[in-house]
Amino acid sequence: MSRIVAEGLVKQFPGEPLPAVAGVSFAVASGELIVLLGPSGCGKTTLLKLINRLYEPTGGRLLLDGTDAQSLPVTALRRRIGYAIQQTGLFPHMRVAQNIAVVPHLLDWPRPRIEARTDALLALVGLPQSYRTRFPHQLSGGEQQRVGLARALAADPALLLMDEPFGALDAITRVHLQEALLTIQRQLHKTILFVTHDVEEALQLADRIMVMRAGQIVQFATPHILLTRPKDPFVAQLVGAADGLRQLSLLRVEAALTQRAGEGANDAAGLPVLRPSDDLRFALVQLLGAGCDALPVIADGPVLGWLTLADVRAMLRPVTAEHEG
Ligand SMILES: Nc1ncnc2c1ncn2[C@@H]1O[C@H](COP(=O)(O)OP(=O)(O)OP(=O)(O)O)[C@@H](O)[C@H]1O
Numbered sequence: 115m116s117r118i119v120a121e122g123l124v125k126q127f128p129g130e131p132l133p134a135v136a137g138v139s140f141a142v143a144s145g146e147l148i149v150l151l152g153p154s155g156c157g158k159t160t161l162l163k164l165i166n167r168l169y170e171p172t173g174g175r176l177l178l179d180g181t182d183a184q185s186l187p188v189t190a191l192r193r194r195i196g197y198a199i200q201q202t203g204l205f206p207h208m209r210v211a212q213n214i215a216v217v218p219h220l221l222d223w224p225r226p227r228i229e230a231r232t233d234a235l236l237a238l239v240g241l242p243q244s245y246r247t248r249f250p251h252q253l254s255g256g257e258q259q260r261v262g263l264a265r266a267l268a269a270d271p272a273l274l275l276m277d278e279p280f281g282a283l284d285a286i287t288r289v290h291l292q293e294a295l296l297t298i299q300r301q302l303h304k305t306i307l308f309v310t311h312d313v314e315e316a317l318q319l320a321d322r323i324m325v326m327r328a329g330q331i332v333q334f335a336t337p338h339i340l341l342t343r344p345k346d347p348f349v350a351q352l353v354g355a356a357d358g359l360r361q362l363s364l365l366r367v368e369a370a371l372t373q374r375a376g377e378g379a380n381d382a383a384g385l386p387v388l389r390p391s392d393d394l395r396f397a398l399v400q401l402l403g404a405g406c407d408a409l410p411v412i413a414d415g416p417v418l419g420w421l422t423l424a425d426v427r428a429m430l431r432p433v434t435a436e437h438e439g
Pocket residue numbers: 127128130133134152153154155156157158159160161
C-alpha cells in the first residue's frame with residue numbers, strides 16, 4: 115500500500131458541530147514525502163488516523179493502491195503501515211530491541227530474521243547495537259524518537275504515517291533526525307505522510323506540502339510553489355512567503371546559472387567556489403561575504419560558469435496570491 119487516493123473523505127465526530135475532516139480529496143503517489151501543515155485542530159491527526167483506520171470515515175472513500183481501505187482487514191492493514199507519533203508510544207517495560215520488533219513478532223517472523231532486522235534498523239537510525247537491551251527511560255528524547263522511527267520501519271511498510279515525530283526535540287537533534295529521515299527516504303522510497311507545525315521542517319523535508327485549515331485542504335503543492343504562488347493570504351502567512359531568503363533556500367545554483375564557462379574561466383583562483391547543488395541562500399551569503407559580483411561554479415574539474423548577484427536577484431519572484439492547479 116503506497117498510493118493513496120482520498121475522495122471526499124469526511125470524519126464527523128458524534129456531537130461535534132463541525133466535521134474534523136470536512137470532505138478532502140487528494141492523491142499521493144508511491145514514494146512521495148508529503149508534509150501536512152496547518153493550525154492546531156485543523157484535522158491533521160484525524161486524517162492520518164483515517165488512513166490507518168484508527169478512525170472510520172463518516173463519508174467519502176479512501177483507496178490504498180486502488181483498493182477501498184474499508185474492504186481490507188483492519189489488523190493486516192495496520193501492520194503494513196508504519197506509525198510514529200510525538201510521544202513515541204514506546205512500551206516502557208520492553209527493551210529497545212523488543213520495542214523495535216513488536217510488529218515482526220506479531221507477524222511471526224522467525225527469530226533470526228527479527229534479530230537481523232533489528233541490527234539493520236539500529237544502524238539505519240544511527241543507534242549503537244549496545245542500546246538493544248536498554249529500556250526507553252534509559253534513552254534521551256532524541257534517541258527514543260529514533261527507536262520510534264525504527265519501530266515504524268520494522269516490518270518494512272510501504273507507507274509511513276508520522277505525526278509530529280520530532281515535535282518535542284531541540285533544534286539540533288531535530289535537524290539530525292530530519293537528515294536521517296531524508297537519508298532513509300533516499301534508500302527506501304517509502305510513501306510518507308508527515309505532520310509538523312514547523313515550517314522550516316516542512317520546507318526541508320517535503321516533496322509536496324498539504325496545507326490544511328478547518329478540516330479542508332487549502333493548497334497542496336511543492337514548497338517552491340507554496341512560497342512563490344500561495345493561493346491566499348493564509349497560506350502566504352503560514353509558509354512565510356514574504357521571506358525571500360526562504361525562497362532562495364529552496365533553489366539550486368544550477369537553476370540560476372546564466373553565465374556558462376568560457377568567460378573569465380581562469381580567474382577563479384582564490385575565490386570561494388560554489389557547487390551546482392548548493393542552494394541560493396548559501397550562494398548569496400558567499401557572494402556577499404566575498405564582496406564579489408560573481409563567483410565560479412565548479413562541479414568536478416573545470417569552471418562550469420559564474421553565478422552573479424543578478425542571477426540570484428532574478429530568482430526572487432514577487433509573491434502573488436493566485437490560483438494554481
Ligand atoms: N476523538 C475525538 N472526538 C471528538 N472530537 C475530536 C476527536 N479527535 C479530534 N477531535 C476534534 O477534531 C478536530 C481536529 O483534531 P485533530 O486532532 O485532527 O487536529 P490536528 O490538526 O492534529 O491538531 P494539532 O496540531 O493540535 O495536533 C479538533 O477540533 C478536535 O477537537
